[in-house]
Amino acid sequence: MDKQKQQEAYRDYVKWKTPVHNLPLNMAKAFVTGGTICLLGQMILNKCEAMGLDQDVCGSVTSVSLILLSVLLTGWNLYPRIAKWGGAGALVPITGFANSVAAPAIEYKKEGQVMGIGCKIFTIAGPVILYGVFTSWVLGGLYWIWEAAR
Numbered sequence: 001m002d003k004q005k006q007q008e009a010y011r012d013y014v015k016w017k018t019p020v021h022n023l024p025l026n027m028a029k030a031f032v033t034g035g036t037i038c039l040l041g042q043m044i045l046n047k048c049e050a051m052g053l054d055q056d057v058c059g060s061v062t063s064v065s066l067i068l069l070s071v072l073l074t075g076w077n078l079y080p081r082i083a084k085w086g087g088a089g090a091l092v093p094i095t096g097f098a099n100s101v102a103a104p105a106i107e108y109k110k111e112g113q114v115m116g117i118g119c120k121i122f123t124i125a126g127p128v129i130l131y132g133v134f135t136s137w138v139l140g141g142l143y144w145i146w147e148a149a150r
Contacts, residue, residue, distance in 0.1 A: 026087055033086025037093050041066050063094060070095035074102040100124040 044065050048058035073079040079099045083090040090096055104123045108116035122129070 029085060030087045030089030033082065033089030034092060035089070037066070037090070037095055040069075041093075066093070066095050067098040070098035071102040074099045075106060079103075097125060097128070100128070 041062050044062045045058050048061050049055070053061070070079060073082065079090070079095075080103075083096070083099070091099075101121060101124070104120045105117050108120040110116060111120075
């Protein structure tokens with residue numbers, strides 16, 4: 001009986017410690033955060049077009065501006081707060097990828113240029129790049145085989 005009471009106490013403890021998530025609220029926060037980032041990007045794009053820049057240049061300026069803003073917010077320790085509140089809404093756009101590269105660089109800069117930043121900068125973004133390239137290669141190969149068979 002003593003073991004059964006221990007298991008019940010443990011279950012109660014786990015239930016008490018496990019955070020309860022409100023899925024609709026989390027989805028709304030992600031929508032607002034991602035939407036705000038995209039709205040900001042659209043505003044930059046519209047401003048570039050209003051200045052008479054070429055469409056490709058406008059897209060490049062928008063991307064670089066969002067990346068710069070993300071890196072600055074990461075450096076000022078604001079982007080992690082935004083990501084904590086907005087969840088996937090802050091992690092999915094290009095700004096989330098920039099954050100995933102900048103955060104380790106900032107964290108490991110005290111270990112030096114080579115062993116710190118050089119070795120650790122892609123600890124988060126590296127697997128994304130690796131599996132993205134690998135998946136593209138596999139799908140490209142399958143497409144090539146599919147087209148050759150037709």
